[in-house]
Amino acid sequence: LAKTTQPISMDSYEGQEVNITCSHNNIATNDYITWYQQFPSQGPRFIIQGYKTKVTNEVASLFIPADRKSSTLSLPRVSLSDTAVYYCLVRNQGGKLIFGQGTELSVKP
């Protein structure tokens, strides 16, 4: 079964770049890697998705090495409102979506 591993928590300061890495050793060959953000008492919100190399959108970048066994979400110049839990999501060989334990990011002033 696919399993994702992320740091449980990270601290940062406003204006810094934050990189959160997720390990997914058993990712399915054709599966994409998707990252979600979740605030308390809300459902997760889609941030970014990628298959290989690098993907960038207006809020984040996603770096995926050639072996695809990990991925790194990069948040440029974080603000207090980026304080949230971040999940990486992959699909295991059985086709089921697996949420990781999530990384609780705390941004301080």
Added chain:
Amino acid sequence: DAGVTQSPTHLIKTRGQQVTLRCSPKSGHDTVSWYQQALGQGPQFIFQYYEEEERQRGNFPDRFSGHQFPNYSSELNVNALLLGDSALYLCASSLWTGVSTNEKLFFGSGTQLSVL
């Protein structure tokens, strides 16, 4: 453009009771997935519905059942409630494109279920 809506937002039940949670998907979406999120944990996949049928199921007992209606809305039913069923229940919708590997889920705000 309405997003995913869930009702009710909060619910209190007692052990042994039955509960029904409801979800309306985002406009244009045809697939609904349900997740259970215990406090401090990541969402756990319960099942997914497409074309009014259960397409995938996670490791949840038969007490958890669901339904999808022709208008794509969905219900989650839980029978014989246990204390451990207390959690945030999330509904997510998506559009089936024939390929599941790059599926993008849009989540509702969830129903907070407390079992006393």
